[in-house]
Amino acid sequence: MLSKWEGIVIRTIPYGESNKIVTLLTQEAGKITVMARGAKKPRSKLAAVTQPFTLGSFLIRKGRGMGTLSQGEQIESMRFIREDLEATSYASYIVEIIDRFTEENNRVAGVYELLSDALHAINEEYDAEAITLFVEWKMIRVGGIHPVLHACANCGATDGEFGFSFKEIGFLCHRCFHLDTYVVRLTPTQIKLIRTFYTVPIHRVGNLSLKKDTKQLMKKIVRTIYDEQLGVWFKSRRFLDKLEAMPELLPKQENPESEG
Numbered sequence: 657m658l659s660k661w662e663g664i665v666i667r668t669i670p671y672g673e674s675n676k677i678v679t680l681l682t683q684e685a686g687k688i689t690v691m692a693r694g695a696k697k698p699r700s701k702l703a704a705v706t707q708p709f710t711l712g713s714f715l716i717r718k719g720r721g722m723g724t725l726s727q728g729e730q731i732e733s734m735r736f737i738r739e740d741l742e743a744t745s746y747a748s749y750i751v752e753i754i755d756r757f758t759e760e761n762n763r764v765a766g767v768y769e770l771l772s773d774a775l776h777a778i779n780e781e782y783d784a785e786a787i788t789l790f791v792e793w794k795m796i797r798v799g800g801i802h803p804v805l806h807a808c809a810n811c812g813a814t815d816g817e818f819g820f821s822f823k824e825i826g827f828l829c830h831r832c833f834h835l836d837t838y839v840v841r842l843t844p845t846q847i848k849l850i851r852t853f854y855t856v857p858i859h860r861v862g863n864l865s866l867k868k869d870t871k872q873l874m875k876k877i878v879r880t881i882y883d884e885q886l887g888v889w890f891k892s893r894r895f896l897d898k899l900e901a902m903p904e905l906l907p908k909q910e911n912p913e914s915e916g
């Protein structure tokens with residue numbers, strides 16, 4: 657059976673002298689892994705379309721066992737992502753999160769659009785660190801955790817001061833702060849930002865310009881959820897952390913504050 661699917665290359669493994677095993681996140685069928693014969697050879701017609709992060713239209717032959725990539729047509733090469741070290745690092749982390757929380761041949765609504773939005777935004781040189789936060793916050797739900805972010809997780813109040821509680825996995829209002837000694841107090845702007853990361857599609861937000869401190873706090877909260885609630889560890893995050901600890905590798909200037 658031959659199918660034509662739109663997809664994004666999320667992982668490739670060299671196989672033998674000239675082949676690649678390519679994992680795609682497709683719009684129509686979720687994650688699928690296929691054999692791309694000859695794709696390792698630079699002159700192969702499959703070489704370009706099987707580069708990591710490439711968005712393409714893929715003609716796949718499914719039979720017994722692993723499918724085969726018959727043809728591919730590049731829609732977007734994501735060239736900036738592949739040429740910029742910072743962009744590559746964030747995009748690698750994003751595809752790793754999505755790879756970890758999706759299963760083969762099981763389409764999860766919204767995940768393809770999330771990946772496509774995130775890669776397009778990074779490729780258009782939006783703040784990769786901020787874009788990654790959208791993916792991290794949105795994928796919590798796909799990982800099976802549903803934080804309470806619309807109201808107080810204990811009493812349901814929607815007014816007052818709020819903080820994030822890892823114990824309740826969600827917001828607590830000031831009346832309920834006593835339930836968790838370690839509640840992380842948040843400003844109204846930070847509350848709004850978390851809700852934006854969790855619910856608003858990336859393409860509807862545009863370029864967010866956030867202070868380093870704000871991004872660090874948002875990152876700390878979401879990564880604690882990954883570490884403690886979901887118990888997952890990402891190998892690409894270690895490199896990203898190293899990169900962030902060496903600002904001399906990242907020549908970009910911090911953008912001026914304009915949150916909200």
Ligand SMILES: [Zn+2]
Nearest residue numbers: 808811829832
């Ligand atoms: Zn409350």
